Amino acid sequence: MKKNNERMLITGVSGLLGNNLAYYFKNKHEILGFYCSHPVSIAGIKTEKLDLLDKSSIKKVIQEFKPSIIIHCASLANVDQCENAPEITYKINVLSTKNIVEIIANKDITLVYISSDSVYDGVLGNFSETDNVNPLNCYGRTKYEGELEVLKEENCIILRTNFFGWNIQDKKSLGEWMLDELKAGRQIKGFKDAYFSSIYTFELAKVIDIAIQNQLSGVYNCGSADSCSKYEFSLKIADRFSFERTLIVPISIDDFPFKVKRGKNLSLNVSKLQKSLDYMLPTIDQSIDEFYKDYRCGLPKKIMQNRFETRKESSFLPYGRPKHR
Ligand SMILES: NC(=O)c1ccc[n+]([C@@H]2O[C@H](COP(=O)([O-])OP(=O)(O)OC[C@H]3O[C@@H](n4cnc5c(N)ncnc54)[C@H](OP(=O)(O)O)[C@@H]3O)[C@@H](O)[C@H]2O)c1
Numbered sequence: 001m002k003k004n005n006e007r008m009l010i011t012g013v014s015g016l017l018g019n020n021l022a023y024y025f026k027n028k029h030e031i032l033g034f035y036c037s038h039p040v041s042i043a044g045i046k047t048e049k050l051d052l053l054d055k056s057s058i059k060k061v062i063q064e065f066k067p068s069i070i071i072h073c074a075s076l077a078n079v080d081q082c083e084n085a086p087e088i089t090y091k092i093n094v095l096s097t098k099n100i101v102e103i104i105a106n107k108d109i110t111l112v113y114i115s116s117d118s119v120y121d122g123v124l125g126n127f128s129e130t131d132n133v134n135p136l137n138c139y140g141r142t143k144y145e146g147e148l149e150v151l152k153e154e155n156c157i158i159l160r161t162n163f164f165g166w167n168i169q170d171k172k173s174l175g176e177w178m179l180d181e182l183k184a185g186r187q188i189k190g191f192k193d194a195y196f197s198s199i200y201t202f203e204l205a206k207v208i209d210i211a212i213q214n215q216l217s218g219v220y221n222c223g224s225a226d227s228c229s230k231y232e233f234s235l236k237i238a239d240r241f242s243f244e245r246t247l248i249v250p251i252s253i254d255d256f257p258f259k260v261k262r263g264k265n266l267s268l269n270v271s272k273l274q275k276s277l278d279y280m281l282p283t284i285d286q287s288i289d290e291f292y293k294d295y296r297c298g299l300p301k302k303i304m305q306n307r308f309e310t311r312k313e314s315s316f317l318p319y320g321r322p323k324h325r
Contacts (some may be wrong), residue, residue: 004028004029005028005029005030006029006030006067006068006069007029007030007031007032007065007066007067007068007069008025008029008030008031008032008067008068008069008070008071009031009032009033009034009061009062009065009067009069009070009071010022010025010031010032010033010034010070010071010073011033011034011052011070011071011072011073011074011096011100012034012035012072012073012074012075013033013034013035013040013042013045013047013073014033014035014036014037014038014039014040014047014168014169015073015074015075015077015168015169016163016165016166016167016168016169016171016173016201017073017114017163017165017201017204018033018071018073018074019033019040019042019166019167019168019303019306020165020166020201020202020205020303021071021073021201021205021208022042022045023042023202023299023303024202024205024206024209025205025209026042026044026045027044028209029069031044031045031046032045032046032047032048032061032065032067033045033046033047033048034047034048034049034050034052034061034074035047035048035049035050036049036050036051036052036074038168038169040168040306041306042306043306048061052074052092052096052099052100053091053092053095053096053099055099055102055103058099058100058103059103062103062104067109068108068109068110069109069110069112069212070100070104070109070110070111070112071112071114071208072097072100072111072112072113072114072150073114074092074096075092075093075114075143075146076088076089076092076093076139076142077116077139078139079118079137079139079260079262080259080260082137082138082139082142083137083138083139083259083260086138089138089139089142090142090145093139093142093143093145093146094142094145094146094149097113097146097149097150098149101149101150101152101153101156104153105152105153108155109155110155110156110157110212110215111150111153111155111156111157112156112157112159112208112211112212113146113147113150113156113157113158113159114159114161115143115144115146115147115158115159115160115161115219116139116140116143116160116161116162117160117161117162117196117197117221117223117263117266117268118135118136118137118139118140118143118262118263118266119133119135119140119143119144119147119160120133120134120135120140120160120263120266121134121135121136121263122136122262122263122264122265122266123263123264123265124265125195125227125265125266125267126227126265126267126268126269127221127266127267127268127269128221128269128271128272129160129219129220129221129272136261136262136263137260137261137262138260140263147219151219154217155217156217156218157208157211157212157216157217157218157220158218158219158220159204159207159208159211159220159221159222160219160220160221160222160268161199161204161221161222161223161268162196162197162198162199162223162266162268163198163199163200163201163204163223164176164198164199164200164201164287164291165200165201165202165291166201166294166299166300166303167303168303168304168306173201174198174230174233175198175200175233175237175288175291176300178233178234178237178238179237179241179295181247182237182238182241182243182244182247183243185247186247187247187248187249188234188247188248188249189249189250189251189256190229190230190231190232190233190234190235190248190249190250190251191229191230191231191250191251191252191253191256192229192230192231192232192250192251192252193229193252193253193254193264194229194230194253194262194264194265194266195227195228195229195230195264195265195266195267196223196227196228196230196233196266196267197221197223197224197225197226197227197266197267197268197270197284198223198224198233198284198287199222199223199224199281199282199287200282200287200288200290200291202290202294203281203282203286203287203290204222207222207273207277207279207281210277210279211273211277214276214277216276216277220270220272220273220276221268221269221270221272221273222268222270222273222281223267223268223270223281224270224281224282224283224284224286224287225270225274225280225281225282225283226283226284227267227268227284228284231248231250231251233284234248235248236284236285236288237288240288240289240291240292241292241295
């Protein structure tokens with residue numbers, strides 16, 4: 001069983017998941033977060049600019065900070081951008097992962113690698129970890145190749161997931177986008193034939209926390225316990241936030257002019273993870289409930305306050321423990 005108050009390194013702390021994880025873990029562990037082009041400063045955690053392609057700098061920081069846990073969230077995660085820039089996508093999604101794995105080889109460090117439901121082709125749905133992977137696009141392929149690098153280390157947890165939460169950057173997760181459209185009274189077109197098992201980032205954080213404590217290792221699907229279409233998802237958001245359902249129109253994903261192929265049914269079977277942790281993952285309704293509660297508590301505003309702050313670079317070195325914890 002892993003204890004509290006360990007040193008945790010989070011890559012991609014300026015991204016959706018990395019940032020939400022930093023919020024979740026900041027009162028539990030001593031955290032250092034890496035950003036690249038979007039500086040963030042979060043009360044109670046150390047953040048530092050670091051390009052993950054710069055292997056010697058990562059090595060130096062890991063040697064100095066001495067984390068016992070690394071959550072690797074950084075990635076090029078925009079499916080269209082990845083397809084248009086396969087070389088840089090390979091470098092960031094695969095080579096940066098390889099760099100981290102090589103640096104931590106034979107050290108007592110738990111690596112959590114955030115993979116994607118996009119490693120599956122979305123034909124049959126309800127995917128288990130034993131099903132063949134068959135990514136349809138460059139993003140999915142590089143996430144899978146990243147997994148193969150991570151599997152070279154024993155002490156690692158690979159989570160194939162899909163999530164929604166609160167962004168610190170201008171881009172929006174699906175849940176945030178739907179909420180903003182509904183608030184503005186704009187019509188939403190929801191895919192009635194694209195299924196997923198999306199989980200709220202703070203629910204995902206709880207699962208990651210328990211997985212680390214239980215010293216889990218290997219490949220796991222990690223989403224909501226059930227699945228729904230993106231159309232149904234938008235209805236659930238509208239219901240929970242008390243917006244009119246009439247703004248939501250069902251369409252087929254085939255009728256949307258995506259340039260890059262995407263899987264239609266990316267629903268995940270999460271039984272392996274539930275059994276391994278003896279933990280029930282939340283349903284999509286439960287995830288949306290938590291998303292709603294955090295919204296009501298003003299969490300999105302608190303998160304946004306931290307972005308792009310003017311800050312002194314590397315003012316935290318060397319990495320002593322904060323005095324007041
Ligand atoms: N969003 C989803 O629903 C979803 C679904 C399945 C899996 N995932 C996976 O979950 C993880 C997190 O996704 P997300 O949506 O939170 O991503 P995101 O919001 O797009 O954030 C990506 C992060 O990666 C960082 N980054 C990119 N290039 C970098 C580099 N060269 N060096 C250092 N950092 C770099 C970015 O830093 P800067 O912005 O500061 O440059 C940012 O913090 C990713 O691995 C993604 O593949 C996401």
